[in-house]
Amino acid sequence: MPTVTMRVNGKTVSGEVEARTLLVQFLREHLRLTGTHVGCDTSQCGACVVHVDGNSAKSCTMLAVQAIDADITTIEGLADGETLHPMQEAFRNNHGLQCGFCTPGMVMSAVDLVNKNPTASETEIREWLEGNICRCTGYHNIVKSIQEAAENVGG
Amino acid sequence: MHDFNYHKTSNIEEAVKVHMGAEDGTYMAGGQTLLPTLKQRLAAPTDIIDIAGVTELNTITVSDDVSLGSMATHASVANSSEVSSAIPALATLAAGIGDPQVRNRGTIGGSVANNDPAADYPAACLALNATITTNRRKIVADDFFTGMFETALEENELITSVSFPKPDKAAYMKFPNPASRYAIVGVFVALFGTDVRVAVTGAGDNGVFRPTEIENSLSSSFTASALDDTTISPDDLLSDIHAQSDYRASLIITMAKRAVAAAS
Numbered sequence: 001m002p003t004v005t006m007r008v009n010g011k012t013v014s015g016e017v018e019a020r021t022l023l024v025q026f027l028r029e030h031l032r033l034t035g036t037h038v039g040c041d042t043s044q045c046g047a048c049v050v051h052v053d054g055n056s057a058k059s060c061t062m063l064a065v066q067a068i069d070a071d072i073t074t075i076e077g078l079a080d081g082e083t084l085h086p087m088q089e090a091f092r093n094n095h096g097l098q099c100g101f102c103t104p105g106m107v108m109s110a111v112d113l114v115n116k117n118p119t120a121s122e123t124e125i126r127e128w129l130e131g132n133i134c135r136c137t138g139y140h141n142i143v144k145s146i147q148e149a150a151e152n153v154g155g
Numbered sequence: 156m157h158d159f160n161y162h163k164t165s166n167i168e169e170a171v172k173v174h175m176g177a178e179d180g181t182y183m184a185g186g187q188t189l190l191p192t193l194k195q196r197l198a199a200p201t202d203i204i205d206i207a208g209v210t211e212l213n214t215i216t217v218s219d220d221v222s223l224g225s226m227a228t229h230a231s232v233a234n235s236s237e238v239s240s241a242i243p244a245l246a247t248l249a250a251g252i253g254d255p256q257v258r259n260r261g262t263i264g265g266s267v268a269n270n271d272p273a274a275d276y277p278a279a280c281l282a283l284n285a286t287i288t289t290n291r292r293k294i295v296a297d298d299f300f301t302g303m304f305e306t307a308l309e310e311n312e313l314i315t316s317v318s319f320p321k322p323d324k325a326a327y328m329k330f331p332n333p334a335s336r337y338a339i340v341g342v343f344v345a346l347f348g349t350d351v352r353v354a355v356t357g358a359g360d361n362g363v364f365r366p367t368e369i370e371n372s373l374s375s376s377f378t379a380s381a382l383d384d385t386t387i388s389p390d391d392l393l394s395d396i397h398a399q400s401d402y403r404a405s406l407i408i409t410m411a412k413r414a415v416a417a418a419s
């Protein structure tokens with residue numbers, strides 16, 4: 001069985017996996033980082049979004065072996081101890097989540113957007129969320145959350 | 156998903172050699188089509204040959220034409236200022252594929268090799284008269300796309316780059332499926348001097364095609380109104396839960412008009 005080594009949330013981790021093991025399975029089942037969710041089997045919902053070398057990616061549509069030597073950030077890697085990341089704080093302030101199932105992926109996707117485009121317009125935010133499906137909120141409060149986080153980060 | 160042997164490769168020769176030695180091998184670029192296919196058990200290769208580490212395939216070069224290495228991701232094409240100024244329609248097309256996460260990993264080589272009947276890049280290749288370069292030869296787009304999910308690629312053949320001549324004017328207009336963003340109908344129009352080339356994706360029951368009726372009308376006048384009396388027969392068009400063939404026939408004309416109006 002292949003051995004994989006990668007950095008996850010700043011720590012070097014390794015494990016033995018089958019070649020077919022998805023990155024999301026490695027994160028959830030081997031590393032017990034269950035914040036990253038699986039909401040579909042068609043690569044469409046975005047509940048599994050993590051950052052791979054600084055870019056958001058669907059961890060259900062990547063093999064663990066493809067992430068060898070990569071730098072991975074999951075939802076667990078955002079907060080600084082007890083202090084939430086500004087994006088998490090903004091989702092809390094703006095009621096940007098209801099059941100919370102889509103939230104890890106939404107937050108990871110949103111952080112990638114704000115990193116790349118801190119002045120994203122409402123339209124750009126909505127277009128960016130094309131790959132993240134939410135069955136609860138109707139998206140308006142998610143968009144508000146991202147706008148607020150972008151303002152806070154941008155100062 | 157069935158298990159397989161996984162091979163990371165770092166140059167073209169190595170990738171082709173490993174593929175040749177495999178019982179039933181398949182290349183993997185971004186995996187954004189291959190992995191969903193494997194998850195549904197629609198394919199069960201014995202070996203996966205990962206070409207993401209073949210850095211010579213990542214290049215984007217703009218000179219007389221725009222040459223995209225097969226591993227160029229949709230995001231890198233969409234964000235390239237050089238591509239945007241040379242062929243704006245190509246950057247716009249890449250920016251409209253799927254969603255940001257698919258664009259971060261999906262590549263032009265994978266899209267062209269797969270030739271999904273609803274994919275976007277095949278329309279750009281056909282309308283811009285692109286040349287597909289492989290480890291063995293050069294194939295012009297007119298000869299490359301041979302049918303639904305079918306191409307002129309032979310066993311083990313690896314796409315290394317796709318080069319697009321610069322048109323005088325071009326635009327791509329897509330009517331996307333709201334869930335997947337794949338094209339229900341996508342029309343790419345291009346003007347080279349007095350030559351008009353048009354390609355339609357999403358609609359043909361044999362994959363991407365050039366609608367001669369539209370090309371003829373636009374050759375006399377490259378204006379949206381030149382298509383007022385042009386029609387497309389629904390006979391060879393797809394009919395499915397997303398759209399019936401007569402609706403697609405009508406959408407092709409509408410999208411072609413919008414593309415001509417937007418062409419720059």
Ligand SMILES: Cc1cc2nc3c(=O)[nH]c(=O)nc-3n(C[C@H](O)[C@H](O)[C@H](O)COP(=O)(O)OP(=O)(O)OC[C@H]3O[C@@H](n4cnc5c(N)ncnc54)[C@H](O)[C@@H]3O)c2cc1C
Nearest residue numbers: 184185186187188189253261262264265274275314336337
């Ligand atoms: C949710 C979702 C939405 C999408 N929406 C769209 C859309 O709107 N429009 C669109 O066009 N596409 C869409 N796609 C498909 C996406 O663009 C894929 O990235 C692309 O079709 C395949 O590229 P890849 O690099 O991921 O290829 P892979 O999945 O790695 O490979 C696909 C196939 O191509 C072969 N291959 C790959 N590279 C080469 C090469 N260099 N030489 C020879 N063979 C090769 C592989 O063996 C495999 O058979 C979507 C995908 C998803 C998951």
Ligand code: FES
Nearest residue numbers: 039045046048060
């Ligand atoms: S689990 Fe739905 S996109 Fe990954």
Ligand code: FES
Nearest residue numbers: 098102134135136
């Ligand atoms: S909060 Fe429930 S799916 Fe988004």
